[in-house]
Amino acid sequence: MTTILKIVRYVILDVLRNRWVIAYAIFFLAVTDVLLRLGGSGPRALLSLLNVVVLLIPLVTIVFVTIYWHGAREFNELLLSQPVARATLFHGLFAGLIIPLSLAFVVGVTIPVLVQRAADAETLRLLALMLVAGCALTAVFGALAVLIAGLVDDRLKGLGIALGVWLLMTVAYDGLILWVAMTFQDYPLEGAMLALSFANPVDLARVLLVLRFDVSALMGYTGAVMQRILGSPLGIAAALGGLAAWSIIPGLFALRAFRRRDF
Amino acid sequence: MRAGAWRRAAATIATFLGTLLVPPSVAAQRAPAAQAPQAQGADIIVSPSGPVQRVSDAIQRVAPGGRVLVRKGVYREPLIRIDRPLTIEGEAGAVLDGSGAHTILEVAADDVTVRGLTLRNTGPSQVDERAGIQVHDARGCHIEDNRLEQTLFAIYLAKVQDCTVRGNVIRGHEAAQTVSGNGIHIWSSERVQVLGNDVRGHRDGIYFEFVKHGRVVGNRSERSARYGMHFMFSDDCHYEDNVYRDNANGIAVMYSNRVEMIRNRFEHNWGSAAYGLLLKDINDSRIEGNLFLSNSVGLYLEGANRNTVLGNTFRGNGWALKTLANAQGNLYERNVFEANAFDVGTNSRENVSRFQENYWDRYRGYDLDHNGIGDVAHAPVRLFALVVEQSPPTLILLRSLLVDLLDLAERVIPTLTPETLLDERPLMKRPAGAPRG
Numbered sequence: 001m002t003t004i005l006k007i008v009r010y011v012i013l014d015v016l017r018n019r020w021v022i023a024y025a026i027f028f029l030a031v032t033d034v035l036l037r038l039g040g041s042g043p044r045a046l047l048s049l050l051n052v053v054v055l056l057i058p059l060v061t062i063v064f065v066t067i068y069w070h071g072a073r074e075f076n077e078l079l080l081s082q083p084v085a086r087a088t089l090f091h092g093l094f095a096g097l098i099i100p101l102s103l104a105f106v107v108g109v110t111i112p113v114l115v116q117r118a119a120d121a122e123t124l125r126l127l128a129l130m131l132v133a134g135c136a137l138t139a140v141f142g143a144l145a146v147l148i149a150g151l152v153d154d155r156l157k158g159l160g161i162a163l164g165v166w167l168l169m170t171v172a173y174d175g176l177i178l179w180v181a182m183t184f185q186d187y188p189l190e191g192a193m194l195a196l197s198f199a200n201p202v203d204l205a206r207v208l209l210v211l212r213f214d215v216s217a218l219m220g221y222t223g224a225v226m227q228r229i230l231g232s233p234l235g236i237a238a239a240l241g242g243l244a245a246w247s248i249i250p251g252l253f254a255l256r257a258f259r260r261r262d263f
Numbered sequence: 264m265r266a267g268a269w270r271r272a273a274a275t276i277a278t279f280l281g282t283l284l285v286p287p288s289v290a291a292q293r294a295p296a297a298q299a300p301q302a303q304g305a306d307i308i309v310s311p312s313g314p315v316q317r318v319s320d321a322i323q324r325v326a327p328g329g330r331v332l333v334r335k336g337v338y339r340e341p342l343i344r345i346d347r348p349l350t351i352e353g354e355a356g357a358v359l360d361g362s363g364a365h366t367i368l369e370v371a372a373d374d375v376t377v378r379g380l381t382l383r384n385t386g387p388s389q390v391d392e393r394a395g396i397q398v399h400d401a402r403g404c405h406i407e408d409n410r411l412e413q414t415l416f417a418i419y420l421a422k423v424q425d426c427t428v429r430g431n432v433i434r435g436h437e438a439a440q441t442v443s444g445n446g447i448h449i450w451s452s453e454r455v456q457v458l459g460n461d462v463r464g465h466r467d468g469i470y471f472e473f474v475k476h477g478r479v480v481g482n483r484s485e486r487s488a489r490y491g492m493h494f495m496f497s498d499d500c501h502y503e504d505n506v507y508r509d510n511a512n513g514i515a516v517m518y519s520n521r522v523e524m525i526r527n528r529f530e531h532n533w534g535s536a537a538y539g540l541l542l543k544d545i546n547d548s549r550i551e552g553n554l555f556l557s558n559s560v561g562l563y564l565e566g567a568n569r570n571t572v573l574g575n576t577f578r579g580n581g582w583a584l585k586t587l588a589n590a591q592g593n594l595y596e597r598n599v600f601e602a603n604a605f606d607v608g609t610n611s612r613e614n615v616s617r618f619q620e621n622y623w624d625r626y627r628g629y630d631l632d633h634n635g636i637g638d639v640a641h642a643p644v645r646l647f648a649l650v651v652e653q654s655p656p657t658l659i660l661l662r663s664l665l666v667d668l669l670d671l672a673e674r675v676i677p678t679l680t681p682e683t684l685l686d687e688r689p690l691m692k693r694p695a696g697a698p699r700g
Contacts (some may be wrong), residue, residue, distance in 0.1 A: 207659055
């Protein structure tokens with residue numbers, strides 16, 4: 001147990017040392033601050049922040065973690081020559097990467113909201129959900145990055161695949177949804193749409209947040225169905241469970257790959 | 264018996280003399296001093312402890328044009344019927360209770376004024392249209408400053424002319440729409456004025472059917488189980504300075520011509536079938552200076568032709584404006600569209616209405632000659648709006664990057680959005696006079 005904590009501490013310090021994460025936090029700080037100043041009310045500013053959260057967190061996380069994992073190869077080899085279990089090292093590394101990235105996001109968004117006193121109850125609830133969704137996305141894309149870095153040895157190739165995965169999940173996948181919706185528009189699609197959005201963590205996070213931000217009713221019948229399923233506490237739990245699954249399953253595959261690696 | 268007959272005869276004589284000798288206003292001033300309540304010009308006073316303990320008895324005794332004053336207390340009587348011109352006035356705390364079983368007050372005479380009473384508890388009914396105050400076949404009635412609680416219908420006017428409903432406070436059951444009636448229900452009437460009432464929790468807050476030349480000013484209608492205001496076949500009516508808020512299905516008005524709706528507020532009518540203002544077969548009307556704030560659909564037009572939509576503000580709605588292909592020849596001018604998820608939605612590739620000099624917060628053009636009018640036309644229909652119109656489940660993609668990219672592409676090279684639905688002269692700045700939310 002103490003070994004894993006030591007590894008986590010080391011990785012966090014290492015991540016902080018290269019200042020990327022600091023810049024990431026400052027970016028969120030600046031964007032949130034500007035949105036609050038320009039956008040007025042808290043919920044409105046958070047709504048504008050939604051796109052940033054849903055697009056940027058996956059991008060930064062998957063790129064950063066892929067690069068770091070590749071770069072940590074020598075460190076890993078060194079540690080594995082010591083009496084350290086592979087699983088311990090893997091979990092330590094993973095946590096050491098996810099914690100500072102999540103913290104940067106949480107701190108960057110929360111501070112302006114609190115400082116500008118935009119925090120009424122409504123804003124705080126939305127903020128909490130957004131923070132949870134953002135952290136979940138960080139974990140999901142961290143896990144995907146670790147899987148990619150574990151399977152692909154070539155640094156550039158790994159980075160390329162990581163970017164490809166990001167593009168697939170944020171843009172191309174929505175194209176698929178659009179195509180399905182337009183092709184089968186004569187059929188009741190609410191269930192299928194929900195299933196499709198559960199199959200993509202980015203969409204899942206986006207829909208979860210959009211439904212909370214009060215634009216649900218304009219969706220008419222579809223919105224009512226989705227609101228009932230995803231808007232309820234059970235639905236939120238299911239969506240968060242979906243996000244957790246998206247983080248745990250690639251993580252387990254990555255762990256298996258890490259165990260079988262020959263170094 | 265004999266005493267009663269004598270008294271009545273004396274009253275009649277006194278009335279006759281009184282009308283000859285004393286101008287009515289003086290009579291009214293003298294009234295409190297009069298000893299015998301039966302005397303002309305005097306009020307008949309109803310009180311739980313006085314000689315007249317029932318409102319119906321007082322109405323039987325009062326001379327035409329006289330006044331019945333109801334003292335504080337709760338009166339439970341069968342249906343009270345007013346069959347002659349009179350004024351019935353309640354002190355604070357004068358309550359007529361329908362015992363959950365019937366209509367409370369029925370007015371079937373001209374020139375009746377009902378003022379300051381509290382009427383409550385008609386009980387629900389699926390069979391008859393029970394009301395707090397029901398007026399029929401009458402002229403010149405005034406229903407003023409009453410409070411109606413827990414009634415099926417609160418104020419129900421049928422076949423009346425020149426009536427005024429003013430300053431009443433109406434609180435309904437907030438029940439489901441199948442077991443609830445309308446707040447102010449007016450049928451087949453002319454020149455009716457509905458002024459400054461506050462209606463909450465009925466099926467339709469204000470309901471007009473076959474009403475001509477009505478005026479609805481300064482009312483507030485909230486939390487209706489169906490529509491905050493609902494009218495049909497009511498031409499030449501005027502609606503001004505009303506507030507409609509949190510109604511389950513918003514406001515729906517149908518089959519009427521030459522209607523004026525000015526400076527009303529349509530707020531928070533939010534739900535899967537809620538419209539700020541739904542116009543169906545409304546023609547040659549004016550929708551001016553209204554505020555549409557946070558409705559699922561702000562203004563919805565179906566089969567509505569030749570209307571003028573001028574100087575309204577649409578803010579924070581799901582759809583600011585939805586216009587079907589059969590709504591033709593409408594003019595949209597100097598409206599403000601801001602912070603809506605969709606500004607304009609339509610199911611048509613053609614445009615049969617005119618948009619000019621509106622302010623669109625999505626407008627990205629420029630104004631080189633600084634005349635306040637953008638030099639490039641604005642196309643307010645997003646591609647995504649069309650897609651959603653065709654296949655509603657695609658709304659799940661709202662705020663997706665892909666959709667934003669498609670919208671951008673469509674804006675640069677329009678292929679699917681109606682080419683002629685353009686504001687050729689979009690305003691660069693929000694007009695100062697537009698209502699603010």
